[in-house]
Amino acid sequence: QTNIKLDRDRASVVTLTVHVVDVTATPQQTGTGNLIINILEYNDQHPQFLPYNNVTIDEEQPIGTFVMALLATDQDDPIAEYQIIQNPDNFFAIGYQTGVVSISSRVDFEEVEFSQFTAQVWDSGTPRLGNTTTVYVTIRNINDNSPIFNQGAYTVRIPENSKGGKFVTNVFATDKDKGDYGVVRYALDSEETRFTINNISGEIFVAPGAKLDREELRELDIQVTAYDSPLDAVVRRFSTVTVYITLQDENDNPPKFNQPEYLQQIIETIPIYTHVLQVFASDPDDGNNARLQFSKVPGSGDPDNFFAIEPTNGRIRVDRSLLRNSGTYVFHIMARDEGGSGPFNSTAKVTIIVLEATNSPPEWTIPPLDNMTINVLEEQYLGMLVYDVEAKDSDRNDNGIIDYGFYVNGVYTTITNEFRINPITGVIRAEKVYDRETRDRYLLLLVARDRGDPFLETTRYLSIKILDVNDNDPKFPTNSNGETKEIQFEDIDENKPVNSSLGRLLGSSFEAKDIDDAQYSKVFYYIISGNEKGYFRLIPETGDLILTKRLDREEQSVYLLDIQATNNISDYTVIRSRRRRAMDPSIATWRIQIKNANDVRPDFTQNLYHGCISVRSSLGQSILKVEAVDADSVGSVTYSIQQGNRDNAIGIDSRSGVLYNAVLMNSYGGQTFDLKLRATDQGTLYHNTTALIFVTEPTRQVKLVLKQPATEVRQFFEQIKKSLQKLTLQNGDFIFDYVCATQIVDHVLDDGQTTSIWSDVYISGIRRNYNGASYYIYPTTELLNLLNQQRSANSDQFDMLYIQNIEAGNAEKNYLDRTPTMVVMILVIILIILALLFLLLACWCIRSRRKQKEERLRYKSSFRGGYDPSFQQVPEFKIYDNSGFQNDEPVPREPMYAKVGKGRLDERAPEPIPQQIEEINVEIRDASPDSSPPPSPPPSPKDTPRLSEPAEEDYRIETEVM
Template sequence: MTVTDTNASPQQTGTGTLIINILEYNDQAPEFLPHTNITIDEERPIGTFVMALLAKDQDDAIAEYSLPYNPNNYFAIGFQTGVLSVSSRIDFEKIEQTYFTALVYDTGVPRLSASTTVYVTVRNINDNSPIFTQTSYTARINEGESAGKSVVTVLANDADKGDYGVVRYEMKDPLNRFLINDTTGEITVAPGAVLDRETTPQIDVQVTAYDSPLDASVRRFTNVRVYISLDDINDNPPVFTQSNYVATIIETVPVGIQVLQVFATDADIGYNAEIAYTITNNTGDPNGFFSIAEKSGRIRVAKSLLRNSGVYTFIVQARDQDGNGPYTHTAHVQITVLEATNSPPRWIIPPDQNMTVSVLENQYLGMIVYDVHAEDSDKGNNGIIDYGFFAGGIFTNQTNEFLINSITGVISARIVYDREKVPRYVLLLMAKDRGTPTPLDATRYLTIQIKDVNDNIPKFPQLQDGSTRPIQITVSDNVNVGDKIGEAIATDDDENPKIYYYIIGGNEKGKFSLDKMTGVMKLAAAVDSVQQKQYILDVHATNNVSDYTVITNRRKRALSPDIVQVIINIRNTNDAPPEFEESSYTGCISTRAPIGQSIVTVFAKDQDSSGGIQYSIKSGNRDDGLEIGSNTGVIYNRKLMADFISRGVNQFNLVVRATDKQLSDESDVLIFCNTRRNEVELVITQPPLEVRQFVDQIKTTFESLKNSDGSSVFKFVCISAVKDHVTSGEQQDSYWSDVYLSAISSTNYIYTGAQLLSILNTQKARNTEPFDLLYIKSLGVADDEPTYVDGTPAMVVMIIVLILLFFIIIFVIVACFCIRKSKQNMKQNLIQKRNSDRLQQPVPPIVIENFDPVMYDNKGYVPEDPAVQYATVQKTFIETRPREPVPQEQVIVGPESIDAVIRDNDDSSESSPGSTPPTPRRLVEPEVEDFRIETEVYEE
């Protein structure tokens, strides 16, 4: 370009270059390449590449991509690349199709964009496994069921659709006892299956559910266990443990004694295994000298065998289903009765069985304990008696504690007895003659009771180093004065000890008081944790009611077993929870117990509470069969236990809770239900009234039994009943007792009666002393239900009735007395009223000629009849009662001739008619007074 200056001379010009840039106008929008429909598999991982959305622009570059419409955010797109990926879970079972809108911008000016809609089809895959409706299945069928019997139906569901959601079933049973329908899941008994409960009581099989039956390559599986229990049917006969039973006895044995016991077993269970015993062929015993107990199989002497020696053979039969079943088994019994050549000795002293004699402890060696004596009517060697003890299965003249003179029968002490170690001994005395060929003997139990002497001081619990264990007590500072805060209890090994408690140190401020009889400590004055947080007291326990012993040396106090240190901590809030005395409790209840029967009592203490602990059952109370007293902690039954036993429930595993305000503690309680089939019958040669006082001792004795390895035989022993003994003749004997006992093992297994009897017999064979101490005569399975009624409740009712009658009689006597008194008062009031009316009426003057009556000491007397006689009450003072006075003849005076003059007994004081008589005066104060009424008539 040239520029010229036209006014210049010479002409001037200039040249320059002009550059023109042509700018583009954005008139072309970007365009997506065609991507309308895509298909993807479900359940693709997050971030999986789906596709690349590509766009082009004729005049500008692509700036960015976005997804303005993206339901559920299934997808994400690269900001600059347009790459599409999965951003959230895509489940075919929830959505089968979807779509989204993509938007693209270019870099031109003005900025242009384009959009496209992409339709997505979700492809189904097999991503869900079948799921059974139960984690396991249980079923019950009878053993020996026929083929085709339906057992149980399993069911599984698959969330997939189509073929992937179709479920099929298969089962693995190596013995081919069951079949399963692959479509319905029904399990049935297979043809030829052998289902025997006695061999296999429970069968468990595995069932597999799988999907996708048309494509095995993607198939998914799930397994479940099926537990099939076989119920018993009566398919086994009873079998005797021996085919022949043999016994030998002497003809002098008493009637009712047990000769032997037959026993049969049945592989079945329950009612099918209940066996009844009978004698089916008594041709060898036509006179019925022997009988058999239907339940227990005990063979006893039914009649006297004197002069009936010989060999008796007969057949016994065992039948199942309590004697009503189809299966039986027999055994042969042979009993030889020997002829007695002499009579047994007869005890004279002690005169009674189970007699008790008392001996003081801490005496001397050789002390004479007792002198026994027996007689034998035989002559020669048959009548010579040797005395001894039957201990450890042998006849001996001494034990570890006693020595008996075999000739004289004098029992003496071999040791110095200590009641605190052994409170009593039970001796089985034996008087044995020297008869041939077999000596005869007579036994008698004798109990030696060791009486206590005060040879032990009270003791508090001690630590391993011999010092007393300090008592820790925590008291809130808001406890009321007079409330119980704790106790210091000592024990004394002496019998029936009297222990008195005294605070001998640490209570200088008088904050605490101690009941010297009970050891209960109470707050005597208010305490404050701010002023003093701890008090240390010394408490002394003694047998002396007035013991002021003070041991000043602290070290001596710690070593003295009868002095304990009580540490009392004071706190200002309720921060101590209640604590159960035991971490677990065990109890039992019989199926025969009524509703409301107390089973076991739980107890919790709260150091900072004076009461108010509430008890409740947290868990384990099936069908609300049990209840606990909210204030007492007594657990009792709300329903009959027989209902639970019939449903197979024989135990309750409870968790009980003790709550004090917001704090609580828990404890486990095991309660088991015992039936007569779980019990053993103990025959104890003591009356029931005495046995009931030693129930705890019986339980403790059996719970302390040990196995050979030192472990406990029983975890818990239960005594359900103590009743009068029933003899073999079904007669009630109130001098002996039948005790029914059951037990559980350490694994909480409830023993059957037969198992428990076997264990006890084993323990007795190992050591007879515990059984002898308890006067146990025999053991047996408690099969026979007693047919008598315990007389104790009737006696209680009779006593109550007598008390009521006594109070009724007292009430009647009091009522009669009150009625009589009321009638007397009414009569007296009526007489006074009548007399008052007469006095108010005007009386005409009466003139009596030639008559001057005088009344002595009779002030205020009012006559009731017109014709009267006047009398005086004279007091005659005598030391002895005089004779009765001779009655005088009465003089009847008419009213027209009476002129009454009243004067005092003193002749010197006269009164005019109508004046008030003077008050009578007593002349003498005698020791004995006799009051008589004398009638005197005076004439002028």
């Protein structure tokens, strides 16, 4: 027995020299033997990981990035594999053989700051030993997110002339990163001097000394930059946003006349209220701040108020009669902003010279009134006659000759951009084709001037109003490519009541617009295509689409109506214009999407189903398949059995509609299941039908022998069934209500062999009983007689069905069910093959074992020199069987010494360095004088570890026991 625990790493082979002494013999007898003990390898050392407990990685590293290499060592065997057994965040993967840990999924510091995983290693020894280690991973934050503003752009309005420090707006951005990487700071462009920003809060202010003048720049835009990581500019990330600043007007500009002085000459005979001069002033401010009011400056001249200025338009008129008041009148006029209540004003000097009437000025006859309005049509032609003016002068010679012209900004002329006047005839003609949609009114200051010296003239205002013509078609809203937008309101339920409104164009975003005047901009809508079936009616005046017929989504789910907008309520062209013109803005497509409603029940494809099943059928045998069709697309149809399912013997697949036997049918022979089936859609609609399931048995069937292969018979069996069901008795009654086949197989010959050229069809015949409430399955004899009689009377019909013979359908005798036989044969063949494989494997193992023994014996012989192989013939005994030995007296122990020699062992793994073993004292004594211990046999080859050819040097320990 072992005295201490064996350690193969210290010594793999122990050789003991054993001396046996017979102390009872005279003289003493001594026997010596060598005991070689091979210590077998036993995997008792677990692999150990090198200490890797903590590691730090950056977030957002690519998949597959190296993290660390987990290394493990084993004093016994090589490392077999590594694996991760706990990976709660699924961040890491490990190489199966290398132990290299890499990143397997996205690592985001903002979600997980610390992680861990547990790795396991296995050695290749027997038994396999493993070990685990837990690695704690610290995820290092990186700047992987840019700041994001809470708005895509900022819009703000501030008054112009805002002082420095005026708050403008506040921008705000966030950064998903943590720590310094998530701290956001703000900055403006370095060239921006008008505004400042608080780099922490994002508040924008007007910069000190900034000049914000709306009259110079109405709108401003500045770029605000948000950046993170204020402490580390190397990894800093940026984003920008635009702040649009609109300057609100302030009344900070005075009005200004277009000239500082105005001069005009008139005759004292000029009529009262005649406009003699037009002054102009402007104000760069906006809105009410620029609305001017004109007035005379009190005390500046014209104390008798012969002249007055109209406050809104700046026209100066004669307010009192100037007869016998000739002379020069000088006064000042004022223009004040904010409609006369503003803080700013401007003045101009007006000089009017009133001449004595040496001759009379011209007098206007046409137009008869000052500021008269005439109407002119737009879209005419160049040179069109606008008006014919006329004035009279009773003077003679040149004083009575009149020239006609215009005053434009105080300058006399006969032509403007819009009009031309004949100075002799006074005929005014058009200088352009007028467009009312661009400008609808013109004001002319007519001048009739004589040729006297100085000349006398009379002015008169003529207002020309441009009348609209229907020169613009209505237009639907268009896309950027010029095509009209598709009209689409809410989807329509297919159950929408008739006469319901499906949408209204008038007032909607799809309304067609006409830029003509009111009398020509009335829009009427018509359907020009897509309504061939008359489901819709469009009210022309409002564009209301009315449903005229009940919709059916199963018939059509989308309607596309081409709608034309026109100004003519009786526009018959829409009837002829069935084809939509490309890019025509007066035509748009109205899409009507019909929503599905569960309004159609599912319908079975048959009102009555028949099926047969044999009493010998296995559990779950398919009987027949029912099918229901649902025209709605709401969902699938589910099937169920409502009535007639005795003992729940028949089951149905709720999805496929396949009927099958839920129990074995051997107790239902000859019976009929009258099942009420139901098909239900996803809503509440359903449809019922009837399925008759007949349970057949061998005593109620006949065999038809057909001269056709079974594969082809299965294809046209329905035709055979229909032909048999049409057979009638002499009284005209049908013999069968239903014929079913239980088996279609290859034909069985008389000798029991099968042929695939012919086929056997086992059928059963069913007819309804006279009471109509039950069914009768013909017994074999009756069915055979009926069919033979029909065959005799209708041989041609049976021959057309390739029926060679009609026999009794005793399936036990005639039908050879080869399926179980084939299964058994296949199993037997598989077992035989497996047995042969095991036999070959055993032979190979025995042969290999024998070769190993021979190699070990050869090796031992060559290793110890004079070892006698015949020593193996000694009968085997248990090496340490000393069951009869009793040690009554102690034997002095002598020291044990070791002999060390060199040997060669397996190349696969070096042996450990020899260690000094403890002393072993062995005493062998027989208590019986008649018995002597048998010599110890050499180690059995089967107990000797397998050795390969020596490959490298090692030390072997031989121990001799004295």
